[in-house]
Amino acid sequence: MAMLEVNHLAIQFGGLRAVDGFNVSIEKGQLYGLIGPNGAGKTTIFNLLTGVYKPTEGIIKLDGQDITGKSTIEINKAGIARTFQNIRLFKDMPVLDNVKVGLHNHHAYSTLTGILRLPKYYKVEKEMNEKAMEILKVFDLDKEADTLAGNLPYGKQRKLEIARALATNPKLLLLDEPAAGMNPNETQELMDTIRFVQKHFDMTTLLIEHDMKLVGGICEEVTVLNFGQVLAQGETQKVLKDPAVVTAYLGE
Amino acid sequence: MKKTMNKTTRNNLINYGIVIALFVIVQILSGTGHLSRLLTGLLVPLCVYTIAAISLNLVVGFSGELSLGHAGFMCVGAYSSALFSHIASDIPQVPRFILAILIGAAVAAVFGVIIGIPVLRLRGDYLAIVTLAFGEIIKNLINILYIGFDENGLHVATSAANLKLAAGGKQILKGALGISGTGALYKDVKHYFFPIGILLVLLTLFIVQNLVNSRSGRAIMATRDNRIAAESVGIDITKFKLLAFTISAALAGVAGVLYAHNLSMLKVSGFDYNMSILILVYVVLGGIGNLRGSMIATIILYALPELLRGFANYRMLIYAIVLIVMMLFNWAPAARNWRARVMEKIRGTKGKKEAA
Amino acid sequence: MSFISYLKDGISLGSIYAIIALGYTMVYGIAKMLNFAHGDVIMVGAFVILTAVTKGGMSPVLAIVLSVIFCTVLGMVIEKVAYSPLRKASSNLAVLITAIGVSYLLQNLALLIFGADAKSFVTVIDVPTLSLFDGQLVIKGITIVTILTCIVIMVGLMFFVQKTKPGRAMQAVSEDRDAAQLMGVNVNATISMTFAIGSGLAAIAGLLLCQTYPTLTPYTGAMPGIKAFVAAVFGGIGSIPGAMVGGILLGVIEIFGKAYISSQVADAICFAVLIVVLLVKPTGLFGKNIQEKV
Numbered sequence: 001m002a003m004l005e006v007n008h009l010a011i012q013f014g015g016l017r018a019v020d021g022f023n024v025s026i027e028k029g030q031l032y033g034l035i036g037p038n039g040a041g042k043t044t045i046f047n048l049l050t051g052v053y054k055p056t057e058g059i060i061k062l063d064g065q066d067i068t069g070k071s072t073i074e075i076n077k078a079g080i081a082r083t084f085q086n087i088r089l090f091k092d093m094p095v096l097d098n099v100k101v102g103l104h105n106h107h108a109y110s111t112l113t114g115i116l117r118l119p120k121y122y123k124v125e126k127e128m129n130e131k132a133m134e135i136l137k138v139f140d141l142d143k144e145a146d147t148l149a150g151n152l153p154y155g156k157q158r159k160l161e162i163a164r165a166l167a168t169n170p171k172l173l174l175l176d177e178p179a180a181g182m183n184p185n186e187t188q189e190l191m192d193t194i195r196f197v198q199k200h201f202d203m204t205t206l207l208i209e210h211d212m213k214l215v216g217g218i219c220e221e222v223t224v225l226n227f228g229q230v231l232a233q234g235e236t237q238k239v240l241k242d243p244a245v246v247t248a249y250l251g252e
Numbered sequence: 253m254k255k256t257m258n259k260t261t262r263n264n265l266i267n268y269g270i271v272i273a274l275f276v277i278v279q280i281l282s283g284t285g286h287l288s289r290l291l292t293g294l295l296v297p298l299c300v301y302t303i304a305a306i307s308l309n310l311v312v313g314f315s316g317e318l319s320l321g322h323a324g325f326m327c328v329g330a331y332s333s334a335l336f337s338h339i340a341s342d343i344p345q346v347p348r349f350i351l352a353i354l355i356g357a358a359v360a361a362v363f364g365v366i367i368g369i370p371v372l373r374l375r376g377d378y379l380a381i382v383t384l385a386f387g388e389i390i391k392n393l394i395n396i397l398y399i400g401f402d403e404n405g406l407h408v409a410t411s412a413a414n415l416k417l418a419a420g421g422k423q424i425l426k427g428a429l430g431i432s433g434t435g436a437l438y439k440d441v442k443h444y445f446f447p448i449g450i451l452l453v454l455l456t457l458f459i460v461q462n463l464v465n466s467r468s469g470r471a472i473m474a475t476r477d478n479r480i481a482a483e484s485v486g487i488d489i490t491k492f493k494l495l496a497f498t499i500s501a502a503l504a505g506v507a508g509v510l511y512a513h514n515l516s517m518l519k520v521s522g523f524d525y526n527m528s529i530l531i532l533v534y535v536v537l538g539g540i541g542n543l544r545g546s547m548i549a550t551i552i553l554y555a556l557p558e559l560l561r562g563f564a565n566y567r568m569l570i571y572a573i574v575l576i577v578m579m580l581f582n583w584a585p586a587a588r589n590w591r592a593r594v595m596e597k598i599r600g601t602k603g604k605k606e607a608a
Numbered sequence: 609m610s611f612i613s614y615l616k617d618g619i620s621l622g623s624i625y626a627i628i629a630l631g632y633t634m635v636y637g638i639a640k641m642l643n644f645a646h647g648d649v650i651m652v653g654a655f656v657i658l659t660a661v662t663k664g665g666m667s668p669v670l671a672i673v674l675s676v677i678f679c680t681v682l683g684m685v686i687e688k689v690a691y692s693p694l695r696k697a698s699s700n701l702a703v704l705i706t707a708i709g710v711s712y713l714l715q716n717l718a719l720l721i722f723g724a725d726a727k728s729f730v731t732v733i734d735v736p737t738l739s740l741f742d743g744q745l746v747i748k749g750i751t752i753v754t755i756l757t758c759i760v761i762m763v764g765l766m767f768f769v770q771k772t773k774p775g776r777a778m779q780a781v782s783e784d785r786d787a788a789q790l791m792g793v794n795v796n797a798t799i800s801m802t803f804a805i806g807s808g809l810a811a812i813a814g815l816l817l818c819q820t821y822p823t824l825t826p827y828t829g830a831m832p833g834i835k836a837f838v839a840a841v842f843g844g845i846g847s848i849p850g851a852m853v854g855g856i857l858l859g860v861i862e863i864f865g866k867a868y869i870s871s872q873v874a875d876a877i878c879f880a881v882l883i884v885v886l887l888v889k890p891t892g893l894f895g896k897n898i899q900e901k902v
Binding site for chain 2: 642694696698699701704705706710712720834837841845870872875879880882883887890891892
């Protein structure tokens with residue numbers, strides 16, 4: 001059974017059908033790419049998958065569970081975590097705490113336990129710190145644990161977003177243009193990290209990307225979107241050579 | 253990582269230390285007769301406003317919502333506890349006062365929830381005006397309320413005549429005239445209102461500091477920093493906004509209890525939007541999200557008009573100018589850069605680090 | 609007939625709120641700040657007229673012109689000195705508190721100069737009273753003047769904002785300050801101009817307020833200021849017709865509340881209506897609903 005199964009997904013904003021008849025099936029452990037020209041509806045699909053928008057039609061199944069129309073919070077609890085195109089960190093909080101917010105629903109104690117500092121508080125906080133540091137190490141951010149997230153350099157902010165998303169222990173990770181604004185070195189490093197996450201956590205990943213090199217380098221399969229509809233779908237190298245795809249990207 | 257833990261803990265301990273040290277200094281001054289009557293009279297109100305400022309900082313600084321109705325919650329706490337103190341006058345003073353504090357906090361918390369649920373859907377300045385509106389409504393309604401009790405129980409009306417108290421009944425709340433003689437009900441406890449106030453300040457600090465440095469506190473701040481991201485990692489933003497708002501309201505209620513019992517005459521006119529704004533001034537000037545700043549700003553700004561009494565008519569004018577200049581000095585980017593440059597010169601190259 | 613009589617009082621009071629609210633709403637739209645000192649500019653304007661007429665022996669028209677000029681300059685100075693340094697501050701609370709400081713400053717300056725006791729205001733606008741239906745409905749001259757002034761100001765402002773170049777610059781700055789700057793709009797001058805217009809209107813509001821309720825203290829502007837702020841939010845802050853409708857509705861609700869329910873809870877009723885409106889329409893009657901883009 002596929003990890004993510006989307007059928008006939010559509011959303012209408014007024015007269016505009018921003019996404020129409022979108023289908024995709026992603027297997028567990030796969031690295032899947034979602035590409036397309038600007039305004040093709042890629043981020044809209046992420047917003048549909050994460051409950052920011054409610055679909056007009058279609059069904060979204062995560063690991064066999066129907067999550068269509070659920071709220072963002074429920075969907076995260078069901079196992080989808082994401083990053084954002086325009087970075088959305090908790091800027092005025094330390095790097096470590098950003099990840100600990102991600103751990104919120106997995107390491108729990110009550111508000112009263114926190115205020116009264118009962119033994120459970122110390123126990124759970126210790127677990128959270130260890131877990132958070134473990135995740136930060138993967139992204140080589142452990143040395144910046146005390147830095148305010150807003151003061152990190154750009155590339156590291158992107159990484160921290162992925163770290164925070166991973167902290168919610170997702171089944172499916174959605175990355176929205178993770179390499180945007182990065183130089184070639186940083187992009188290369190990021191590709192390695194994404195691959196590492198895939199192997200290390202056995203993570204299923206769906207990523208939106210403009211950088212063809214990155215997509216070609218790490219995604220096994222891709223879907224190309226144009227004007228809200230699927231233009232081509234399948235093995236990455238074949239799809240990228242598809243004349244229709246080349247036209248959509250380069251124009252005529 | 254270990255270092256952060258220690259740093260926050262140390263910061264929190266310093267805050268308790270400051271409060272205790274101030275208390276000790278005041279006791280020494282008062283013991284050696286160096287404290288004027290005027291200053292002695294300021295001590296309890298100072299505790300009241302410190303509690304109010306710390307609790308408002310929870311909403312403004314940590315939850316990131318602008319509330320202009322804090323005085324409303326103080327008002328609710330003040331009136332509910334004062335009513336209780338009059339009605340339950342058979343209970344011995346110490347347990348009665350403890351109960352009064354709890355009741356003030358609880359009633360204010362209930363109002364916090366009732367107001368918070370609809371209001372927290374709004375954002376920014378819309379939230380500010382609605383909290384201001386709620387504060388004014390609470391004030392207006394209490395202003396026309398008459399409450400008394402006799403052997404048949406509690407009577408509530410909108411005029412003295414409609415109370416219809418039996419012979420021997422007692423009128424407690426008299427509309428705009430308010431509640432009088434609450435402090436007199438606590439002949440033995442009254443002399444300890446300042447130490448009690450200090451204890452309540454410590455309690456407020458304890459609650460807010462521990463909350464902020466816990467799982468729920470992180471969720472509250474995450475909601476402040478980026479609500480969309482917070483939702484994306486499964487944080488229920490409404491729940492945590494409401495949590496911060498309610499705890500803040502309850503603590504404001506506690507401040508109200510102290511305020512009510514310290515006055516011979518409790519009048520609703522004191523709790524207008526100007527009071528809310530005054531507390532907000534303490535919070536913003538002391539630093540949004542900075543609890544120590546709230547305490548220090550409260551002490552300085554509360555004492556300032558009193559210290560300027562010698563200047564008679566000019567004192568509020570000076571106060572206004574000091575306020576504007578301090579705001580510009582603390583917040584204007586140009587002033588901040590200038591300060592950073594000066595600091596850098598003083599400290600050599602180490603001046604770049606900005607305290608959070 | 610008393611209903612109509614209350615209604616006209618409400619519209620008249622509401623027209624004053626509307627004029628003040630216009631100042632609030634324009635400043636908010638442009639500078640994204642709640643100018644808490646706006647209400648106090650009204651008081652300053654009224655004192656200028658009173659002093660010019662009683663002490664300076666000026667003619668009413670000249671006094672009014674002087675007051676408008678004085679407030680216009682005052683508004684620009686306040687903006688330059690107290691608000692503009694904080695325009696790029698990290699929190700918009702900073703400028704709010706500074707505005708509160710300016711409000712205290714104006715009140716206490718007035719207190720120092722004029723004293724705390726209420727001054728009775730002189731009649732500056734002398735228009736004969738209109739008597740209708742055999743004297744059953746009496747409309748004071750000032751009521752008519754107030755309502756007409758409000759309409760003229762509102763129409764004039766709409767024309768200014770939509771048809772003139774500086775007006776369109778104002779719209780551009782309120783829409784997106786940085787983009788406007790890139791397109792060559794002088795942002796500082798535009799913000800300054802907005803404060804000038806808003807404060808000039810405050811002077812007129814001060815005059816009308818003191819003609820209808822002829823007492824003046826240093827705190828006269830505070831409550832109408834808050835009410836006008838409520839009116840602006842009511843109508844959808846940033847919207848000119850919103851401020852007008854909000855102001856008039858608020859005035860009518862207040863007068864009806866006083867007349868039919870209780871004068872003590874009239875304010876509470878105003879605020880309660882505001883809350884209900886905002887809960888149904890979170891950005892006010894005419895406000896734009898802007899969804900944050902993910």
